[in-house]
Amino acid sequence: MDxxxxxxxxxxxxxxxxxxxxVDISVRLTGFDEFELRGTGMVxxxxxxxxxxxxxxxxxxxxxxxxxxxxxxxxxVDETSRDIARAITHLWYLGVWPQLSRSVHAxxxxxxxxxxxxxxxxxxxxxxxxxxFDAHPPGAKAPGHGSWSEPPAGAPAPGALRQTEDAx
Amino acid sequence: MSTAPRPxxxxxxxxxxxxxxxxxxxxxxxxxxxxxxxxxEAGTRTLDTWPGTLDAMNTYYAALAKVxxxxxxxxxxxxxxxxxxxxxxxxxxxxxxxxxxxxGALPYSSDYLRATGGSALHWMGLVPRxxxxxxxxxxxYGYGRDWPIGYADLESHYRTAERMMGAAGDAAEQAEAAxxxxxxxxxxxxxxxxxxxxxxxxxxxxxxxxVREAPGAExxxxxxxxxxxxxxxxxxxxYDAGRGHRPDGAAGLPNYGERCVGNSSCVPIxxxxxxxxxxxxxxxxxxxxxxxxxxxxxxxxxNGNGHVYGVExxxxxxxxxxxxxxxxxxxxIVVLAAHxxxxxxxxxxxxxxxxxxxxxxxxMDHPTLLTWGLLDHPxxxxxxxxxxxxxxxxxTGPARRDRAPFRIEIANWGWxxxxxxxxxxxxxxxxxxxxxxQPRGKGLFGPRLREELGRHVGRQFTLQFxxxxxxxxxxxxxLDPAHxxxxxxxxxxxxxxxxxxxxxxxxxAKDVSDQIFGLIGAEDHTSYAPGPFSxxxxxxxxxDFVFQGAGHGAGTHVMGDDPATSVVDxxxxxxxxxxxxxxxxxxxxxxxxxxxxxxxxxMTLRSCEQIHRDLTxxxxxxxxxxxxxxxxxxxxxxxxxxx
Numbered sequence: 001m002d003x004x005x006x007x008x009x010x011x012x013x014x015x016x017x018x019x020x021x022x023v024d025i026s027v028r029l030t031g032f033d034e035f036e037l038r039g040t041g042m043v044x045x046x047x048x049x050x051x052x053x054x055x056x057x058x059x060x061x062x063x064x065x066x067x068x069x070x071x072x073x074x075x076x077v078d079e080t081s082r083d084i085a086r087a088i089t090h091l092w093y094l095g096v097w098p099q100l101s102r103s104v105h106a107x108x109x110x111x112x113x114x115x116x117x118x119x120x121x122x123x124x125x126x127x128x129x130x131x132x133f134d135a136h137p138p139g140a141k142a143p144g145h146g147s148w149s150e151p152p153a154g155a156p157a158p159g160a161l162r163q164t165e166d167a168x
Numbered sequence: 169m170s171t172a173p174r175p176x177x178x179x180x181x182x183x184x185x186x187x188x189x190x191x192x193x194x195x196x197x198x199x200x201x202x203x204x205x206x207x208x209e210a211g212t213r214t215l216d217t218w219p220g221t222l223d224a225m226n227t228y229y230a231a232l233a234k235v236x237x238x239x240x241x242x243x244x245x246x247x248x249x250x251x252x253x254x255x256x257x258x259x260x261x262x263x264x265x266x267x268x269x270x271x272g273a274l275p276y277s278s279d280y281l282r283a284t285g286g287s288a289l290h291w292m293g294l295v296p297r298x299x300x301x302x303x304x305x306x307x308x309y310g311y312g313r314d315w316p317i318g319y320a321d322l323e324s325h326y327r328t329a330e331r332m333m334g335a336a337g338d339a340a341e342q343a344e345a346a347x348x349x350x351x352x353x354x355x356x357x358x359x360x361x362x363x364x365x366x367x368x369x370x371x372x373x374x375x376x377x378x379v380r381e382a383p384g385a386e387x388x389x390x391x392x393x394x395x396x397x398x399x400x401x402x403x404x405x406x407y408d409a410g411r412g413h414r415p416d417g418a419a420g421l422p423n424y425g426e427r428c429v430g431n432s433s434c435v436p437i438x439x440x441x442x443x444x445x446x447x448x449x450x451x452x453x454x455x456x457x458x459x460x461x462x463x464x465x466x467x468x469x470x471n472g473n474g475h476v477y478g479v480e481x482x483x484x485x486x487x488x489x490x491x492x493x494x495x496x497x498x499x500x501i502v503v504l505a506a507h508x509x510x511x512x513x514x515x516x517x518x519x520x521x522x523x524x525x526x527x528x529x530x531x532m533d534h535p536t537l538l539t540w541g542l543l544d545h546p547x548x549x550x551x552x553x554x555x556x557x558x559x560x561x562x563x564t565g566p567a568r569r570d571r572a573p574f575r576i577e578i579a580n581w582g583w584x585x586x587x588x589x590x591x592x593x594x595x596x597x598x599x600x601x602x603x604x605x606q607p608r609g610k611g612l613f614g615p616r617l618r619e620e621l622g623r624h625v626g627r628q629f630t631l632q633f634x635x636x637x638x639x640x641x642x643x644x645x646x647l648d649p650a651h652x653x654x655x656x657x658x659x660x661x662x663x664x665x666x667x668x669x670x671x672x673x674x675x676x677a678k679d680v681s682d683q684i685f686g687l688i689g690a691e692d693h694t695s696y697a698p699g700p701f702s703x704x705x706x707x708x709x710x711x712d713f714v715f716q717g718a719g720h721g722a723g724t725h726v727m728g729d730d731p732a733t734s735v736v737d738x739x740x741x742x743x744x745x746x747x748x749x750x751x752x753x754x755x756x757x758x759x760x761x762x763x764x765x766x767x768x769x770x771m772t773l774r775s776c777e778q779i780h781r782d783l784t785x786x787x788x789x790x791x792x793x794x795x796x797x798x799x800x801x802x803x804x805x806x807x808x809x810x811x
Binding site: 031117121128129135139142150156 | 225230231232363364401427428430433437439440545547551580581593594595598599600608610613614615616617618621622
């Protein structure tokens with residue numbers, strides 16, 4: 001499933017970036033670009049977690065299904081592939097591998113408990129969910145004293161708040 | 169602080185059971201006055217080193233449920249209750265696992281932490297003072313219990329506590345909005361923590377707006393005001409007659425910490441220790457204070473006359489596989505400072521201090537109603553402290569005769585407490601909101617997911633309505649020989665319910681919330697239905713509600729002016745045993761609507777003065793040459809024969 005693993009890189013050429021296929025898929029699933037995803041340092045861990053959790057066969061089918069859908073996750077019809085898409089996205093957004101749907105868990109014949117877990121301490125602090133509303137993961141990446149008083153992106157400036165209300 | 173090897177039986181001036189907020193203050197004050205203090209802590213002390221703090225951070229990051237105890241490692245020798253021990257059932261009712269055994273109509277859903285630093289490692293850090301009327305609820309409003317002391321008795325101790333804990337606040341604003349009396353010209357050690365953007369939005373829409381909790385009720389004009397917090401902000405140069413204030417940094421890493429930088433994780437752990445925790449006080453303990461951790465006090469020792477002379481404790485090495493050695497330590501004064509429920513448990517297990525039959529009774533908390541919604545534009549949730557402002561309108565007044573008063577906190581972490589955001593939002597948008605057994609929705613992916621999640625969570629806010637709970641003897645901690653922990657100690661059996669006056673307060677709070685939501689133009693997403701995360705569900709007068717625990721356990725060794733009806737006197741000294749003190753929120757006869765840690769600290773500092781007087785008295789030369797023999801005999805307290 002992974003070009004970087006399927007063939008050893010020829011000598012004396014530039015080593016390709018890790019897991020380009022997984023990153024491409026992750027970009028489509030998350031809505032974050034390659035630069036942002038690689039910046040988390042989580043690509044390798046999430047790739048390995050996915051393979052470990054559902055197995056290479058299911059991952060291969062998922063990639064085939066996604067290619068068949070033109071690379072658009074909305075076009076995934078097979079419920080197993082769709083649940084893998086949900087799980088990888090959940091992983092990127094929260095750092096948590098989720099419970100699979102019970103039927104998918106059974107269909108895959110997974111020989112492990114169907115439980116949610118935080119993949120690593122760093123995966124929590126690198127969760128993408130916080131970035132979608134211009135915040136930071138609680139307990140990490142503190143934005144500085146008093147920064148919380150300022151408006152987030154897309155919000156009116158504090159000075160305008162009272163006037164807006166008075167006008168309204 | 170010293171950790172020198174000890175002889176088989178230790179002899180001290182004072183033994184303190186518990187190295188949390190109250191115990192750390194007792195050891196600080198008495199050690200500084202020259203007394204030899206032994207502090208016995210049931211839990212571990214990993215947190216007072218910097219690597220220990222980093223380990224706790226990683227444990228927190230890796231925890232699936234980021235509850236208050238998440239950063240702190242489990243300890244089988246000194247187990248702690250956890251908020252996720254209590255689960256709601258599909259049709260209402262609840263199930264409780266873990267350390268507590270619960271048999272009440274409603275769950276006691278609060279936790280605490282048994283480790284050095286105690287529950288104040290994961291507190292929010294809000295330090296409003298109680299109001300003067302809060303001390304006289306029985307005489308003024310006809311419910312609960314009066315204190316034997318009043319606000320004036322505690323005022324100077326409030327100021328000392330605010331200095332020792334490093335409080336940031338605006339005294340003038342508190343005085344105006346909450347009616348809190350301060351000495352003329354008083355300022356807090358630090359300027360208020362800057363209010364969140366959400367606070368400013370709500371202030372713009374609510375300040376000056378009248379609301380009534382019911383048609384025909386008295387009108388009150390809303391005002392959003394900052395809440396005092398023991399959190400490093402900007403020092404106030406006017407403090408202490410112009411001497412200013414130097415904030416305390418982090419324990420374990422000096423010159424680190426300083427001001428709050430907005431980690432947004434006050435509960436369960438402040439990574440930079442801008443928030444006060446008792447470890448900071450412990451770093452300033454005198455060398456006369458000896459801290460022994462992994463030491464579970466199992467029994468308070470008294471002789472046949474009821475004279476308390478020491479404690480028995482169980483020392484263990486490995487918190488995962490506890491095997492213990494039983495030791496004893498002796499002292500002139502024993503101070504229990506192990507949390508209200510643990511203090512009651514120890515007194516009951518020791519068969520002491522209970523001639524009034526009040527030990528373990530009057531268990532109180534601040535039952536909290538959450539309401540949550542969306543505003544019309546981003547409000548910046550999950551940035552900065554969990555709460556920096558509130559509304560003080562409903563903390564007292566005539567309505568208090570009929571219903572519990574409440575304090576309104578503006579909660580800045582979206583729907584994290586009310587609905588598990590943002591994890592629950594991610595799951596819902598991915599079509600997985602119903603859990604693993606339910607059929608899943610198609611789900612959103614890519615830019616649509618990113619935009620929808622941001623648009624939704626970015627507008628989230630929650631209001632927290634913290635009710636005063638009246639002291640009721642039926643709400644109680646008992647012991648049952650059938651329920652023991654790994655070291656054989658009896659586990660707390662909790663019987664808990666809410667009175668109708670608390671439920672009326674909750675109903676009034678919901679009505680006030682509805683008006684506030686109308687005034688701010690919020691989309692209300694509040695819903696109260698039974699379910700796994702709604703253990704506190706109940707129906708009252710045809711309406712559904714869910715309440716949460718606030719972690720403010722109190723009342724279990726209640727203070728009073730009559731030995732027949734209370735456990736401790738105004739100094740938190742047990743009536744039955746003059747050399748045994750039980751300090752902490754357990755002594756509170758009523759809680760008002762203020763977060764209780766500051767008041768607990770003030771009460772404890774006041775008690776330290778009496779403990780010092782007691783010790784001085786006990787250490788006086790016995791033979792006074794000029795005094796007649798009979799008078800000497802009268803002057804010597806009964807317990808002196810033991811010292």
